[in-house]
Amino acid sequence: MGWVEVYPGFRHYGEFDGGVTVEIAKARRLRATQSFLGLAEEHQIYPDTPIQHFRxxxxxxxxxxxxxxxxxxxxxxxxxxxxxxxxxxxxxxxxxxxxxxxxxxxxxxxxxxxxxxxxxxxxxxxxxxxxxxxxxxxxxxxxxxx
Known part of the structure; x- marks a missing residue:
């Protein structure tokens, strides 16, 4: 529906002391799109107040x-x-x-x-x-x- 942008994560492996290790990694990230934020705002839901709406x-x-x-x-x-x-x-x-x-x-x-x-x-x-x-x-x- 185009409400969430997905930024994929990654892992780069290396070798150290005869074993395989993760050298660098970044977790997948999800971010709300402007259209989603606009829809939420129409219903008076803001990023800093979700607890008031969803318990x-x-x-x-x-x-x-x-x-x-x-x-x-x-x-x-x-x-x-x-x-x-x-x-x-x-x-x-x-x-x-x-x-x-x-x-x-x-x-x-x-x-x-x-x-x-x-x-x-x-x-x-x-x-x-x-x-x-x-x-x-x-x-x-x-x-x-x-």
Whole structure:
């Protein structure tokens, strides 16, 4: 429809110490065209105010996330992957705890774009002893809080 300009990304590989490395890379970029910005403006939507028009519905996302154990990638950085949470009464209890925290936050006012919302992230969900009883850090996921 001509509303988005796409600038392709690229990667240039090189060789170093017997291995292949990424020497330079740039991610693909997307940019709104003037026709899209004009259409949005007709509806009083501006680049700095989308949160006023499009709100994330936290009720449709899970308040609990489970990740695999961390491993080191080729560059030595620790990485883990999201996984399907193992079903357990403790999962339902962890979800209810986060929902209670979020409901409590809704009862108060903040000088932020949104009321702070939280999710709980557990790691090492792929280990046999995993049972939602260790870890589970709380992360704020609302706009304007980071």
């Amino acid at each position: 994330k519905d936290h009720a449709v996302t899970s308040p609990v996330e489970v990740k695999t154990s961390s491993i080191r990638n080729a560059r030595g950085k620790k990485v883990s992957k999201k996984m399907k949470p193992p079903q357990s009464p403790k999962l339902r209890m962890a979800m209810e705890q986060v929902r209670e925290i979020n409901a409590f936050m809704e009862q108060h006012s903040f000088s932020l774009e949104q009321v702070p919302q939280f999710k709980r992230v557990f790691n090492k969900g792929d280990e046999p002893s995993f049972d939602y009883d260790l870890g589970g850090r709380l992360y704020c996921i609302a706009a304007g809080t980071g």
